[in-house]
Amino acid sequence: MFRSRVVTLGVAALVLAACGGNGADAPQEKKTELTLYNDKGAWTKYFEEMGAASKQSIGLSIKPTGYTDSAQYQAFIKASFRTDVKPDLFTWQTGGMLEQIVKQKQVADTSAIWQEAIKAGDLSKDLLPYYTIGGKQYCVPMNVAYWGMFYNKRIFDKYDLKPPETWDDLVKTADTLKQNDVKAFYHTSVLFSFVWFEQLLAGTDPDLYDRLSTGRAKYTDPGVVQVMEKWKQLIDAGYFINPGDKTDPADVLKNGKAAMVSSGSWFNTSMTQRDLKAGEDYDFxxxxxxxxxxxxxxxxxxxxxxxxxxxxxxxxAGTKYLKWWTTAEAQEKWATSRGDVSANPKVEIDDKALGAVTKDAGSGKYRLVNRYFEATPPPVLTAALDGFSKFVTQPGSYKEVLETIQQAADEYWSTQ
Incomplete structure (x- = not known):
């Protein structure tokens, strides 16, 4: 989810945790409470609710420790591999980041959980590739998310705007908003600077997108350059808010600073936390x-x-908890509490728009494209996030940005 760069847990937290001990070398004892470290600090309430439910159901509760700074969280988890301060459970990313720690033999094999869950209809085979490395499965889906556009429905109604059916419709909507001194879109120069790149490229040439993520295409290829030029046109047209604006994107949408925010379905949680109603205050x-x-x-x-x-x-205990997490009982509570979709196909949600997207995605209506953050190898991703952050503040730098990212890609893929 969107994460601020505010450091919330520092070295002191690590020291305190070390004093408490959770070491692998400590005497083995059956746990009744598991530590859950995560990079979703704003979801602490929901994790606590899940802990209460699991305590009642399987006799295991969870104690969440949430970070809001992604880089600091990743550093803590990787440090735990070398210390006695080890989480019982932790959140992570699929793609290159998961493969990286699996190769270090740090992550427990969950193949048996997957086989049983798929047989029971609690997990879809469509998710299997994202969790499979070397023929085995690792972790289970904490959540799934489909990306689209959240929009301020009151602003749309005020200017008699409807959800666009074509790209030209979307641009016309942005023009109408601009004429009425309303910024159409949110974007940012920190962490999620890749959002519009992935959307434009996937919506132009998804095959090129896939080739790029696997090193079979270059960031300097004409198709990628053209996407950056299209992105530049949108910025130059004045459709976006200031990328340096630190306002939480949910507040941006609520307050009308921008009429639309491109995000994953988990963003719905941020909206419901603000007591906003889907279909009335906002929609998707x-x-x-x-x-x-x-x-x-x-x-x-x-x-x-x-x-x-x-x-x-x-x-x-960890295996027992992950197995419970995939069940319809657990997933219905998890999805309902946050107003989000679920990885369990049996779970239905109240939000009509997100419910329809989930159903359509499961039926093959859309071409699902792995999010750039997970699809791109970590060393290339680091260069790309820096590059896109520069681009949104200096749109004229797009060729230089692409060349710099490609240098990182060349270095990475030459060793694979």
């Missing part, structure tokens, strides 16, 4: 392809893992 639509000739609308997709360590203090 699927973003049309830039290229209308594509056979399916490209939809950005992500799934966030919930993992346990191979050297956890009580591996059996």
């Amino acid at each position: 639509f699927v973003i049309p392809n830039l290229n209308p000739a594509l056979p399916k609308t490209s939809m950005i997709f992500e799934s966030g893992p919930l993992c346990s360590l191979t050297k956890a203090a009580d591996p059996e």
Whole structure:
């Protein structure tokens, strides 16, 4: 989810945790409470609710420790591999970041959980590739998310605007808003600077998007350059808010600073936390392809893992919790409490727009495209996030940005 760069947990927290101890070398004992470290500090309430439910259901509760700074969180988890301060459970990312820690033999094998959950209809085979490394599965889906556009419904109603069916419709909507001194879109120069790049490229040439993420295409290729030029046109047209604005995107949408925010379905949680009502205060639509000739609308997709360590203090308890997490009982509470979609196909949600997207995505209506953050190898991602952050503040730098990212890509793929 969107994360501020505010440091909330520092070295002191690590020291305190070390004093409390959760070491792999400590005497083994059956746990009744598991530590859950996560990079979703704003979701502490929901994790606590899940802990209460699991305590009643399987005799295991969870104690969440949430970070709001992604880089600091990743550093803490990686440090835990080398210390006695080990989480029982932790959240992570799929793609290159998961593969990286699996290769270090840090993550517990969950293949048996997956086989049982798929057989029971609690997990979809469509999710399997995102959690499979070397023929085995690791972690389970903490959440799934489909990306689209959240919009301020009151602003749309005020100017008699409807959810666009084509890219041209979307641009016309942005023009209408501009004429009425309303910024159409939110974007940012920190962490989520990649959002519009992935959307424009996936909606123009999803095959090129896939080749780029696997090193079979270059960031300097004409198709990628053209996408950056299109992005620059949108910025130059004045459709976006200031990318340096530190206002939480949910508040941006609530307050009307921008009429639309491109985000994953988990953003719905941020809206409900502000006592806003879907269908009344805000709503959601699927973003049309830039290229209308594509056979399916490209939809950005992500799934966030919930993992346990191979050297956890009580591996059996961790496995028991992950198994429970995939069940309809657990997932219905998880999805309902946050107003979000679920990885369990049996779970239905109240939000009509998100419910329809979930159903359509599961039926194959959309071409699901792995989110850039997970699809791109970590060393390339680091360069890309820096590059896109520069671009949104200096749009004229797009060629230099692409060349710099490609240098990082060349270095990475030459070693693979």
